[in-house]
Amino acid sequence: MSEQLADERASAAPTPGQVGGRAVMLIPHRTSGVEKTTLPPDYQRILAAVRxxxxxxxxxxxxDTLGIDVSVRSKLEPLRGKLVRLVDRGWLRKLPDGRFTTRL
Known part of the structure; x- marks a missing residue:
């Protein structure tokens, strides 16, 4: 049973992208050994703003906290995408009302 669960988790994990011929994942999953310093600088700033x-x-x-012109939708949507990416990787939590908060 545990082998089947491990196989399912491995197949559900996102595959890393290719940069310069090497496999990398720009936004790593949050695990006990992964520090926030492994995130790209933009994501570190977003995480700090939420915290x-x-x-x-x-x-x-x-x-607003990051100094982005939020009155323009084309500036706000990429930020929302980054927030959702942080949620998907376990760095943040998204509430049912659409607001974001830190994970405990």
Whole structure:
């Protein structure tokens, strides 16, 4: 049974991309051995902005904190995509109302 679960987890894990002929994953999954310093600088800033907030935040609030012009949708949507990517990799948590918060 445990072998089957391990196989399912391995097949569900995202495959790394190719950069310069080498396999890399730009946004690693959060595990016990992975530090936030392994994230690209933009993602580190986003993570810091969410952590500094008093509670759950929207993408617009994170954009304001980072100095992004949030009145323009084309500037806000890439930020929202990065937030969702951090959620998918286990760095953040997305609440049902669409706000983002840190994982405990």
């Amino acid at each position: 500094q907030a008093a509670g759950p935040v929207t993408a617009r609030q994170v954009g």
